[in-house]
Amino acid sequence: xxxxxxxxxxxxxxxxxxxxxxxxxxxxxxxxxxxxxxxxxxxxxxxxxxxxxxxxxxxxxxxxxxxxxxxxxxxxxxxxxxxxxxxxxxxxxxxxxxxxxxxxxxxxxxxxxxxxxxxxxxxxxxxxxxxxxxxxxxxxxxxxxxxxxxxxxxxxxxxxxxxxxxxxxxxxxxxxxxxxxxxxxxxxxxxxxxxxxxxxxxxx
Amino acid sequence: xxxxxxxxxxxxxxxxxxxxxxxxxxxxxxxxxxxxxxxxxxxxxxxxxxxxxxxxxxxxxxxxxxxxxxxxxxxxxxxxxxxxxxxxxxxxxxxxxxxxxxxxxxxxxxxxxxxxxxxxxxxxxxxxxxxxxxxxxxxxxxxxxxxxxxxxxxxxxxxxxxxxxxxxxxxxxxxxxxxxxxxxxxxxxxxxxxxxxxxxxxxx
DNA sequence: GTCTATAAATAGATAGAC
DNA sequence: GTCTATCTATTTATAGAC
Numbered sequence: 377x378x379x380x381x382x383x384x385x386x387x388x389x390x391x392x393x394x395x396x397x398x399x400x401x402x403x404x405x406x407x408x409x410x411x412x413x414x415x416x417x418x419x420x421x422x423x424x425x426x427x428x429x430x431x432x433x434x435x436x437x438x439x440x441x442x443x444x445x446x447x448x449x450x451x452x453x454x455x456x457x458x459x460x461x462x463x464x465x466x467x468x469x470x471x472x473x474x475x476x477x478x479x480x481x482x483x484x485x486x487x488x489x490x491x492x493x494x495x496x497x498x499x500x501x502x503x504x505x506x507x508x509x510x511x512x513x514x515x516x517x518x519x520x521x522x523x524x525x526x527x528x529x530x531x532x533x534x535x536x537x538x539x540x541x542x543x544x545x546x547x548x549x550x551x552x553x554x555x556x557x558x559x560x561x562x563x564x565x566x567x568x569x570x571x572x573x574x575x576x577x578x579x580x
Numbered sequence: 581x582x583x584x585x586x587x588x589x590x591x592x593x594x595x596x597x598x599x600x601x602x603x604x605x606x607x608x609x610x611x612x613x614x615x616x617x618x619x620x621x622x623x624x625x626x627x628x629x630x631x632x633x634x635x636x637x638x639x640x641x642x643x644x645x646x647x648x649x650x651x652x653x654x655x656x657x658x659x660x661x662x663x664x665x666x667x668x669x670x671x672x673x674x675x676x677x678x679x680x681x682x683x684x685x686x687x688x689x690x691x692x693x694x695x696x697x698x699x700x701x702x703x704x705x706x707x708x709x710x711x712x713x714x715x716x717x718x719x720x721x722x723x724x725x726x727x728x729x730x731x732x733x734x735x736x737x738x739x740x741x742x743x744x745x746x747x748x749x750x751x752x753x754x755x756x757x758x759x760x761x762x763x764x765x766x767x768x769x770x771x772x773x774x775x776x777x778x779x780x781x782x783x784x
Numbered sequence: 785g786t787c788t789a790t791a792a793a794t795a796g797a798t799a800g801a802c
Numbered sequence: 803g804t805c806t807a808t809c810t811a812t813t814t815a816t817a818g819a820c
Contacts, residue, residue: 391803409613414795423805428797430803493755511760536776540740543747551697556715572740577779595785618813626786632815633785 392430392440394420399441403484413437438489439500445485446506450513452479457517469521469533470574472514473541474566480545481562487542514538522578529579537573544569596634596644598624603645607688617641642693643704649689650710654717656683661721673725673737674778676718677745678770684749685766691746718742726782733783741777748773 398419402411413434414424431437456475460468480486489495490507511534518534519527544565547553553560602623606615617638618628635641660679664672684690693699694711715738722738723731748769751757757764 389803407613409611412795413797422803424795425798425806426804434796487751487756488754491751491754491756491759493758496755496759535772536744539747539751539773539776540743541747542751543743543745546750547691547695547743547746550692550695551700552691552695554697555695555700568739569743572743575781577781593785616813617815627788628813629788629816630786638814 391420391422391426395427395430395437396440396444399437400445400483400485403441403489404482405484408438408489411438435494435498436500439495439498439503441485442489442492442495443500443503443506445483446490446503446510448483449476449479449486449490450506450510453510453513453517465517465520465523467574469514469517469537471570472517473537473544473573474570476541477545477548477566477569478562481548481566484549486545487538488546525579533576533578536576536578540572540576541569544572595624595626595630599631599634599641600644600648603641604649604687604689607645607693608686609688612642612693615642639698639702640704643699643702643707645689646693646696646699647704647707647710649687650694650707650714652687653680653683653690653694654710654714657714657717657721669721669724669727671778673718673721673741675774676721677741677748677777678774680745681749681752681770681773682766685752685770688753690749691742692750729783736782737780740780740782744776744780745773748776 395416398416399411401419402415413427413431416437417424417427427437431440452475453472456471457468460471462468476486490503490510495503514537515530515534518537519530522530522533548560548562548565553565599620602620603615605623606619617631617635620641621628621631631641635644656679657676660675661672664675666672680690694707694714699707718741719734719738722741723734726734726737752764752766752769757769
């Protein structure tokens with residue numbers, strides 16, 4: 377309380393958050409394969425040693441990125457859902473496939489990293505909680521979309537929706553669409569993902 | 581013609597093919613991120629310089645792997661399809677989603693590498709041809725599945741099917757399912773992918 | 785066509801100064 | 803909490819011997 381602007385080493389008081397943000401920028405432009413702690417450090421303008429004061433190793437930095445991605449994704453889902461009339465729960469659910477495609481295209485992080493096996497092994501509680509919360513949110517939307525019926529139906533609808541959203545998002549990222557239909561954009565693919573979810577039928 | 585068993589350097593006459601096979605083995609066990617020319621060379625038991633007599637660089641080796649993956653995948657699709665009665669073209673198409681999931685799980689290579697942007701830039705004719713042939717095969721099966729109707733319907737069915745197959749395959753690889761339902765295996769996921777394709781409806 | 789040897793890049797991670 | 807410096811490991815790729 378004495379000093380609201382605490383003295384920082386050289387030019388950062390917020391390195392942890394800045395490294396996470398720089399990591400998103402790297403993931404958005406390149407593969408996870410090309411991501412490195414060193415690049416994130418350079419992007420922020422600190423030495424390559426500095427990140428290790430904030431993250432035990434590369435995987436712990438990635439886990440923090442993954443946890444934030446799960447939180448951001450949940451927030452975007454809530455925001456996009458809120459723009460659809462409450463009396464159309466099926467549509468509220470469907471459009472989140474588009475939300476996912478757009479988010480992954482913009483931030484470069486999605487289910488692949490949020491639920492990745494190596495990161496899961498770290499037993500990071502923040503990541504596990506954020507991932508669970510994201511899936512619970514989507515499951516609730518799936519349930520509302522069906523408006524009753526067996527619980528397994530909601531789970532199956534969620535699975536097919538998730539698979540469609542992730543399939544579109546990863547094929548887009550890998551260049552599958554750009555080589556086949558050069559005019560496809562993030563927006564058109566997101567719309568097609570939402571439409572695919574919209575037309576899903578289960579249990580009938 | 582003088583010597584049917586041509587003299588080879590030390591112990592290989594078939595290094596190119598062996599490197600491709602070793603690359604598949606690496607991809608099956610680990611990420612593309614962890615793949616390296618050096619590892620493939622060591623797996624085969626040659627020096628790390630030898631691969632460069634057969635492939636200009638890492639990407640050209642991967643392109644050869646991708647081209648072979650497209651060929652193998654097409655062969656498996658044909659084989660699996662042949663086991664389904666000809667009078668059920670819808671089923672013949674649907675089961676290829678399972679074929680894809682099983683192939684990617686076993687070999688570690690699929691659409692992500694066959695159509696990957698960096699490899700596409702190499703303008704490798706073999707890869708381009710194999711990729712096109714694979715998609716043409718699937719498109720023909722999609723057309724048969726619909727048994728007539730607008731050509732756009734077959735394209736949309738193919739897209740949704742491809743997205744489902746790839747979505748299941750990549751989520752399986754990344755560990756999404758094992759963390760959620762530990763009892764899921766390649767076989768159960770492949771069956772769910774086929775079922776998802778089976779229930780796709782377009783243009784109606 | 786394979787080898788040995790090596791160059792040049794890059795990354796992960798740690799030690800110790802400030 | 804950040805820096806400089808450093809160690810170790812790995813990889814990609816090339817040169818030149820055999």
